Amino acid sequence: MNRETEEKLTSVSRREFFKKTASVSAVAATSVLVPSTVFADDENIMHHVKWGTTLGDEVNKNPYGVPSLYEHNVVRRTSPLMSSAGDMHAAISMTPLHEQKGIITPNGLHFTRTHNGVAHVDPNKFRLMIHGLVEKPIVLTLEQLKRYPSESRILVLECPSNSAAEWKGPQFGTLQMVKGMMACAEWTGVRLKTILDELGLKPEAKWMLAEGSDGSEMSRTVPIEKVLDDAMIVWGQNGEALRPEQGYPVRLMLPGWEANLCVKWLKRLEFGDKPWYAKEETSKYTALTASGKAIQHFYANEVNSIITSPCPEVPWTDLEKGDLVEIEGLAWSGHGTIKGVDISFDGGKNWVEANLKGLVLPKAWTRFSYMYKYEGKPLLLQSRSYDDSDNVQPTVNQEKAVVGVEGVYHRNAIITWKVTDMGEVSNVQIRS
Amino acid sequence: MFKLDRKLVTIGMTLALSTTLAVAAASAAAPGVYKSKSGAIDGGVTYPRENGNYTAYKYNTQSTKGVSFGRPATANEIKAWDIDALPDGTGLPEGEGSVELGDELYEAQCAVCHGDFGGGGQGYPQLAGGNQDKDENGIVKTLKNQRLEPGMDAPKRTIGTYWPVATTLFTYIRDSMPYAHPKSLTNDEVYAITAYLLAQNEIEIDGEEMDDEYVLNKEKLVKVVLPNRNGFYPNIDGPNAQEDIRAFFADRAKNIGAGTRCMKDCKDPGMDGKTEAKVMKIGYEMKDVMPPYAYAKDLPPETEGGSISKAEKMYDASCKLCHATDTMGAPAVGDANTWETVMKKGMDTVLVNAIKGMGGMPPKGGNMDLSDDDIKEIVEFMINSSKKH
Numbered sequence: 001m002n003r004e005t006e007e008k009l010t011s012v013s014r015r016e017f018f019k020k021t022a023s024v025s026a027v028a029a030t031s032v033l034v035p036s037t038v039f040a041d042d043e044n045i046m047h048h049v050k051w052g053t054t055l056g057d058e059v060n061k062n063p064y065g066v067p068s069l070y071e072h073n074v075v076r077r078t079s080p081l082m083s084s085a086g087d088m089h090a091a092i093s094m095t096p097l098h099e100q101k102g103i104i105t106p107n108g109l110h111f112t113r114t115h116n117g118v119a120h121v122d123p124n125k126f127r128l129m130i131h132g133l134v135e136k137p138i139v140l141t142l143e144q145l146k147r148y149p150s151e152s153r154i155l156v157l158e159c160p161s162n163s164a165a166e167w168k169g170p171q172f173g174t175l176q177m178v179k180g181m182m183a184c185a186e187w188t189g190v191r192l193k194t195i196l197d198e199l200g201l202k203p204e205a206k207w208m209l210a211e212g213s214d215g216s217e218m219s220r221t222v223p224i225e226k227v228l229d230d231a232m233i234v235w236g237q238n239g240e241a242l243r244p245e246q247g248y249p250v251r252l253m254l255p256g257w258e259a260n261l262c263v264k265w266l267k268r269l270e271f272g273d274k275p276w277y278a279k280e281e282t283s284k285y286t287a288l289t290a291s292g293k294a295i296q297h298f299y300a301n302e303v304n305s306i307i308t309s310p311c312p313e314v315p316w317t318d319l320e321k322g323d324l325v326e327i328e329g330l331a332w333s334g335h336g337t338i339k340g341v342d343i344s345f346d347g348g349k350n351w352v353e354a355n356l357k358g359l360v361l362p363k364a365w366t367r368f369s370y371m372y373k374y375e376g377k378p379l380l381l382q383s384r385s386y387d388d389s390d391n392v393q394p395t396v397n398q399e400k401a402v403v404g405v406e407g408v409y410h411r412n413a414i415i416t417w418k419v420t421d422m423g424e425v426s427n428v429q430i431r432s
Numbered sequence: 433m434f435k436l437d438r439k440l441v442t443i444g445m446t447l448a449l450s451t452t453l454a455v456a457a458a459s460a461a462a463p464g465v466y467k468s469k470s471g472a473i474d475g476g477v478t479y480p481r482e483n484g485n486y487t488a489y490k491y492n493t494q495s496t497k498g499v500s501f502g503r504p505a506t507a508n509e510i511k512a513w514d515i516d517a518l519p520d521g522t523g524l525p526e527g528e529g530s531v532e533l534g535d536e537l538y539e540a541q542c543a544v545c546h547g548d549f550g551g552g553g554q555g556y557p558q559l560a561g562g563n564q565d566k567d568e569n570g571i572v573k574t575l576k577n578q579r580l581e582p583g584m585d586a587p588k589r590t591i592g593t594y595w596p597v598a599t600t601l602f603t604y605i606r607d608s609m610p611y612a613h614p615k616s617l618t619n620d621e622v623y624a625i626t627a628y629l630l631a632q633n634e635i636e637i638d639g640e641e642m643d644d645e646y647v648l649n650k651e652k653l654v655k656v657v658l659p660n661r662n663g664f665y666p667n668i669d670g671p672n673a674q675e676d677i678r679a680f681f682a683d684r685a686k687n688i689g690a691g692t693r694c695m696k697d698c699k700d701p702g703m704d705g706k707t708e709a710k711v712m713k714i715g716y717e718m719k720d721v722m723p724p725y726a727y728a729k730d731l732p733p734e735t736e737g738g739s740i741s742k743a744e745k746m747y748d749a750s751c752k753l754c755h756a757t758d759t760m761g762a763p764a765v766g767d768a769n770t771w772e773t774v775m776k777k778g779m780d781t782v783l784v785n786a787i788k789g790m791g792g793m794p795p796k797g798g799n800m801d802l803s804d805d806d807i808k809e810i811v812e813f814m815i816n817s818s819k820k821h
Contacts, residue, residue: 072732077721085545085555087753089611116608128502131510139509140502147501151491168579170714177721198500206674209516215614217607219516223674225473256476268513275668277519277597279604286664288587292567292576294594295688296664297677300474302688313727335476337466337487342695347711351695362466362479362487380711384691388468389476391684392691395700402689404578406587410688418711429712430700 067108074099076109077176081165089117090216092159094180097306097330098313103154103358103365105183107238112245113159113181115280116215119265123249128233132209132271135200142249146235148190153232153255154364156332158182158301160258160285160409167405170427175311178415178427184332184365187253188236192269193228205271209278210252213267220261221275222254226299230255233266256334256363257299258409260285290404300334302412303393305341305368305385316423319374327354327370331385334363339386341368347380347416347430348395354383379419380430396431473674475681475688515606519597521654528649529624531631531642537621538628541610544760544792550590550632554759560632562588564659572660582715592633596664598656602626612753613798623648630656743813746806750799754792755814761792763818771818779811786811 067074076093083091092113095105112118123142131137162181165171172178208227212218222231232253235242242248247264254261260280275281275297286294307329310316319325331338338360342351354370368383386392399413418428466487468477479486484493517523538550545556552558563574575594577587588594591601606622608614617625627648635642637652666680667673684690719725740748747755747765758764763774774782786807789795796802802810 069731070729073726073728075723077723077725079718079721081718081720084557085759087556089753116611116614129505129509129513131505131514137505137510138502139505144501148499149492149496151489153489165718169712171718173714173717173719174725177718194496194499197496198498211516215608215611217614219607223473223677225674229472229478257474270514270516272518274518274520275673276516277600279600279608282596282600282664283589283591283594288575288589288594290576290578292571292573292587292663294575294664295666297666297668298688299681300476302684313725333476335472335474336468339465342693348700349698351698359488384693386691386693388465389470392693394689394691397700398691399689402685402687405580406578414691416711418713427714430710431712432710 074109076111077180079172079177082161090115092161092181094176095183096176097180097308098175098311100308100330103184103330103367104238105185107185107240107243107246110157110183110185110237110243110246111159111181113161113259114214114216114245115218118244119212119214120244121213121249121265126213126249128250128266128268130195130199130269132269133202133205133273134196134271135202136198138199142235145190145233145250148194150188150190150236151232152186152188152236153230153253154184154186154359154361155253155255156182156184156301156334156363156365157259157262158304158332158334160260160298160301162301163411163413163415164408166413166415166429167407167411169431170429173427174313175306175308176313179306182259182332185238186236187232187234189232189234189250189253192231192233195233196228201271204273206273207271207275209268209270209272209276210261210263210266211268211270212247212263212265214265218260218263218265218280219276219278220263220281221278221297222252222261223297223299224271226254226257254299256301256336258285258301258334261299285409287403287407287409289402289407295403295407295410298410301332302410303331303333303335303338303385303387303389303391304412305329305331305338305383305393306415307343307381307383307417310381310419310423310425311417312425312427315425316374316419319376319423321374321376323374325372325374327372327381329354329368329383330365331356331368331383332363332365333385333387333389333391335387335389335391337362337388338366339388341366341386342384343370344382344384345379348382348384348414351384374423376421376423378421379417380428381417381419381425382414382430384414396429400431471678471682473678473681475678475684515603517599517603519599521599521650524599524602524650524653525619526650527619527623528647529620529622529627530645530647531624531627532644533621534624534626534628534631535644537617537625540792541617541794542625544754544762545611550629558588558590559629560590560592562590562593564592564634566659570662572663575660575663590633591629592635592659594660594663595658596661598626598630598635598653598658601629602653610794610798612750613794613800616798623653626653635659741813743809746802747810747813750797750802751810751814754797765814765817768818768820771815775815783808783811 074096078091078093080086095109095111126142128140128145159181206224208222210220233250234253235250237246250266251264252262252266286296287298288294309328331341341354343354344351354368356366357369358367360366384393394413396413416428416430417425419425466479468479470477472478484490545554546559547553550560565573567573572593575587577585579586602622605625631642637655667676680687754760754762755765763770787796787804796807
């Protein structure tokens with residue numbers, strides 16, 4: 001962009017800015033008019049607070065920092081419904097999306113799915129083998145792997161079971177449990193192609209087996225096109241080593257594809273000419289449709305979105321009629337980049353365009369925002385996203401008409417928050 | 433299509449990016465609208481890496497040719513790790529095992545979780561059962577079950593009704609089961625348990641029923657054709673597989689469902705745009721979450737007695753899985769009466785049983801890294817936690 005257009009554009013946005021500020025201050029002005037005598041003086045202002053009159057902690061009290069103790073309720077949560085017999089080794093724990101700020105999930109809150117518990121890999125004993133239909137099969141230690149040039153990508157990871165409890169109707173009453181099987185982080189590692197360029201991939205190599213070293217020996221088959229496009233082996237998560245729950249020391253990263261394919265605690269990559277039919281691509285992670293047949297090799301997580309404010313955990317019960325409030329949410333697509341998000345207040349009959357805000361990156365969470373004048377009226381609030389791959393998020397009925405209600409995986413139907421006249425928010429569905 | 437304010441947001445972003453990432457000004461498109469190519473195998477787009485730009489990211493354009501680390505894998509190393517098997521049997525090991533032996537092994541090591549005869553019922557995956565009858569199109573009828581109303585039958589997804597190939601069963605049991613100590617079975621034992629589970633699913637091999645004496649090996653396992661072999665799409669076999677997958681995901685509206693970007697008076701199937709939308713509320717809310725829902729910004733309650741003991745940690749890691757409740761037939765920790773009965777045998781006997789295993793109790797709970805002293809400490813912890821108050 002040249003300087004001239006830059007200036008022109010900045011001046012446009014500044015004009016727009018002043019226009020907006022003007023209307024906001026008008027609202028502010030009305031609240032100032034309320035006589036100040038109706039408010040009691042606030043103790044927290046009238047007296048010194050405890051933390052202002054005592055010595056705080058020493059700088060190194062927590063050499064690895066911890067969140068404020070006051071945030072102790074901001075944690076992953078799980079439900080026995082998402083496990084076998086309440087067994088928490090093959091289970092899933094969900095990100096508290098109602099407390100998620102921006103698009104980067106802190107590592108301690110990243111959702112976690114394991115099939116045989118969280119493995120603790122000794123990085124000194126870690127080995128990665130790459131073999132099969134390559135001229136030069138190799139073994140790498142962790143240090144050797146990390147010698148490869150790295151790239152970083154902000155990517156969403158989503159379990160294809162996200163919202164699986166909702167196929168037959170709404171079941172959970174919170175945003176965290178309805179949509180929390182996902183998180184977004186900056187992942188750092190090497191492009192698989194960079195390694196493969198030197199190994200002499202044979203032309204017959206059509207598939208890659210990725211295998212984990214944990215007790216479940218998680219294994220999945222990946223088509224070669226993805227391997228050579230944007231697949232990575234990652235060892236960095238938001239600026240530090242991967243958390244054990246995310247596959248420390250390394251996991252496979254297939255941007256946009258279901259998180260189960262992004263094999264954790266990675267140990268082996270084998271190239272072959274046929275798919276392997278692993279348990280997690282046959283018995284599980286296949287989507288049974290109403291026809292009685294199931295979709296297999298269901299790779300990408302589809303275009304999706306969710307309103308995060310308001311939500312059942314963060315309702316509008318404190319608002320007063322006339323308050324101007326932000327409706328905020330997350331949109332993402334494993335097929336590409338979010339182009340826009342629409343919002344409906346009447347359960348999908350009429351829609352308005354929301355604004356995107358912040359970074360708009362492929363296969364990453366994208367924030368959307370809409371300023372709304374709260375009127376204390378009941379609403380059926382929905383968001384609907386669309387991407388640069390010609391995908392529009394379907395309604396419950398549109399998705400149901402094609403796949404039925406027993407698919408378990410890859411549910412991306414529009415979520416509806418019912419907002420009562422009191423501002424309470426609950427999970428409902430618009431469906432026939 | 434952009435409204436004015438949308439444009440402002442994207443322009444703002446370009447400005448931000450131009451400072452942080454130094455996007456090549458002339459060529460960069462508006463953020464969020466990146467040059468792309470449709471027709472990827474998953475139905476989406478791919479983005480080109482061009483002149484140091486990859487969507488919003490920059491990359492180093494210097495050549496990485498010749499970058500190579502690690503060392504050649506030895507033939508023995510490959511042999512040790514490359515033990516996967518394909519549906520055509522490539523990679524399956526030698527070995528054999530009978531249905532009868534499989535029955536014994538299953539009873540001892542699997543039934544606690546997967547139920548007698550693979551029938552489930554313990555909350556763990558059901559491995560056998562379900563009606564395999566097919567309709568005129570060769571589709572397993574019960575897989576068409578759709579629970580549209582409460583009380584309707586679920587489709588049953590067992591080895592017999594749902595799994596496409598039997599080699600998966602062999603490799604999965606060998607690599608991942610039994611759950612608490614995977615990779616502890618010999619190839620012969622895995623053939624035996626595989627035989628038992630196929631027999632429980634009434635699978636015939638070459639027209640032959642699998643009775644107790646039936647001995648399964650590699651050659652026979654490859655011949656298994658599971659009832660739902662053709663129950664999956666798109667096609668993933670043969671030279672056209674990847675084009676078939678591409679074609680399937682290209683037609684997403686037909687094959688996986690898609691929305692439409694209607695803005696006004698929209699007609700959803702089942703909604704005519706005039707009458708009020710049908711709103712389905714939560715019937716019975718699942719509130720059983722861990723930790724329980726809580727939103728207060730307050731200080732956490734003081735934890736009693738501080739950090740937990742070494743014995744409790746070991747118990748949590750290796751024993752709790754089965755001993756937290758009595759669902760698997762293990763004496764539940766906290767159940768005073770049961771432990772009183774157990775301890776009538778005397779501490780020495782109980783310790784030997786815990787170390788050597790008994791019934792559904794694997795030796796040392798399946799964790800052979802624990803020393804005998806560790807086991808003693810844990811058992812003492814279990815007893816102490818199960819005393820009458």
